[in-house]
Amino acid sequence: MTTRFSLAELATMLHCSVDDVRWAVDTLSDRGELTAESFSFGEGVRLWRISPSDVKRIQAMIEQRQSEDTCGVRAVEPKRRVIKRIVLKNE
DSSP states (O other): OOOOBOHHHHHHHHTSOHHHHHHHHHHHHHHTOSOTTOEEESSSSOEEEBOGGGHHHHHHHHHHHHHHHSTTOOOOOOOOOOOOOOOOOOO
16 A cells, blocks of 8 residues: 655645645646546545655645746845944043
């Protein structure tokens, strides 16, 4: 019997949100790129059981989305501001 993962377990393994994993799984499923070992179940709510062979595809999809989201936007560290104070002595 093959071990299968839930969306929450996969999100924990990939260090991302469940919504990101759900988006990747739904997108791959719509494209027909998931293996037959991964399947959805439940009525009304799409619950998934993901096979280990699909984890790499899902991870690549999430990484691609994250790189597209940050494309063109660089996280720039703010420059350190130094304020020099000059103390004048009153004589």
